[in-house]
Amino acid sequence: MKIVIVDDDRLVGISLKTIIEASGEAEVAAVGYNGLDAIRLYADLKPDILLMDIRMDAMTGLEAGARILQDHPEAKILYLTTFADDEYIVRALKIGAKGYILKQDFESILPALKAVYAGQSVFGEDIVAKIPSLLSRGEKTDLAGCGVTGKEAEIIALIAEGLSNREIAGRLYLSEGTVRNSISVIMDKLSFKRRTQLAIFYYKSARE
Structure with missing residues (x-):
């Protein structure tokens, strides 16, 4: 590298x-x-x-x-x-x-x-x-209100933990290709370009 x-x-x-x-x-x-x-x-x-x-x-x-x-x-x-x-x-x-x-x-x-x-x-x-x-400082984000499904929310949570696509696939018993495609769908739904934005989105949605 x-x-x-x-x-x-x-x-x-x-x-x-x-x-x-x-x-x-x-x-x-x-x-x-x-x-x-x-x-x-x-x-x-x-x-x-x-x-x-x-x-x-x-x-x-x-x-x-x-x-x-x-x-x-x-x-x-x-x-x-x-x-x-x-x-x-x-x-x-x-x-x-x-x-x-x-x-x-x-x-x-x-x-x-x-x-x-x-x-x-x-x-x-x-x-x-x-x-x-x-x-989590600031307004809470509503996952469901943004069109995020339950499975997609699980993927977002694991991205927020810093897991790679392969690790997410292993945790959720999915193929790596399925995870990759799901992340693309999520990014399109939320108009995001980077995975880090998903972590921010997740922590705002998780705020009590």
Whole structure:
């Protein structure tokens, strides 16, 4: 897998490149240092994953991520930061980031990259604990009122847990193709483009 790293701390960027490439499982195509670099490098290199910090000069990682995903909806962005601010987590989810992990959880970086590459969403344990309460702030969403069936609601709930299509298929005793088709139907019903939007939708509907 091809990775682009963007972090305003040059030492961190170089260290991450060394660690990731030492695994032999990934190539770091470039290292950038702010959000503007991220936009340019993604457009030029089309990496499999963009591993990016949030607080940076010139343009933040969240601003850059929103711009990139607007132009390239297929982009896989994994945020790696020291900050677990509620606002940052919610914004990362809403723009469609594939993951949000903390730099303190250093050993999780490579497994997180591999999971995102495989199509999963990845959020560190500290982040996962916050998500339901964060996303349930605001008006509750009515699943049935949006035309979502019971089985579709089950699939949405498992997506919100971060399960892949294969894992969902195993949990619900369905074929992977059926799950994939069902997700396409759900996305069409709700006019969504990214799986992360389904997680937000689910947690709003689950609020008491």
